[in-house]
Amino acid sequence: MRALVTRPREDSEGVARALEARGLDVMVEPLLDIEPVPGARVEADGAQGILVTSANGIRALARLHSDRSLPVWAVGDSSAAVSRALGYDRVESAGGDVDTLAGLVARRVDPAGGVLLHAAGSVTAGDLAGLLEAQGYRVRRQVLYRAVTATRLSAELHRALKGGAVDLALFFSPRTAATFVRLVAAAGLESSIARLAAYGLSANVSAQLAPLPWARLRQAAEPTQAALLAALDLDLTRESLS
Structure with missing residues (x-):
């Protein structure tokens, strides 16, 4: 099972390790690049x-x-x-x-x-x-x-989504979620999203994800990484028992 993490690269490291510890293959696709403000x-x-x-x-x-x-x-x-x-x-x-x-x-x-x-x-x-x-x-x-914000999906992610090689995606901010929705639509990949599960950190994040036809859209019980992973764990447990 392959998980997509969309956070800036430096912020992705901890959640990527947590997902790998759960036996998931992780793909990191930063949709935001962090740059210093010149002269700040x-x-x-x-x-x-x-x-x-x-x-x-x-x-x-x-x-x-x-x-x-x-x-x-x-x-x-x-x-x-x-x-x-x-x-x-x-x-x-x-x-x-x-x-x-x-x-x-x-x-x-x-x-x-x-x-x-x-x-x-x-x-x-x-x-x-x-x-x-x-x-x-x-x-x-x-x-x-x-x-x-990214202006297009990477070629690797485009191929993975089109080929059904991503199973779930985690989103930590409304801006990242909105960027993903926009780029997927621009690439004409909306139908490829129908097999993915999405996990949003908050109600605001989930609202930005709602326009896409996700297989399921989960929201963390509270806006923390631990709660987001708990929502994922619940689904992973259900799938292992089915």
Whole structure:
């Protein structure tokens, strides 16, 4: 059984290992390329902590700013793990999305303590700054990277989809899901999707995937990689028993 992973390559490594541990063959097709913003600078003066809504954000920040002393509040477990690996030792995960991250900050952080530095990309999901500013926080959004969408499916993936050599696909962001749907339609491969199972990290991701005729479309119980893999495990168990 072959699984397609569509995340940026650096983000795909962990989930690829998890899938291989389940006995799956893994094909990585990054539909987003992560690029630094030319001339980006980090303005950390007066910041009391860092907001992380993607692993790419904290990677970009760490490349530009050597100080690891500020606390980090991360949207999920994966971005929290990357933050720790980069040397930040005060890291807390919201285990969800921007809404749960805003809730975590509201419980942990005094608005009077200083500005919150958001290590962001040029396009972000949700309105974290708006949620926090409505509660009296000051958010300094620093655009440090950009995610450039693929313009076509690779020849390898085109052949695999057309030949029925992919069984399931995992999607972690609405933008990646929307890009996949657009590129499949442009390639005229919609009918090839009818034998694939799709697994979306959240309701927003699943909504972007809905236009294609998937054999089944599953959504994680919560927006974490662990929950997404749990949804996959349930289907794998059912298939092994059938």
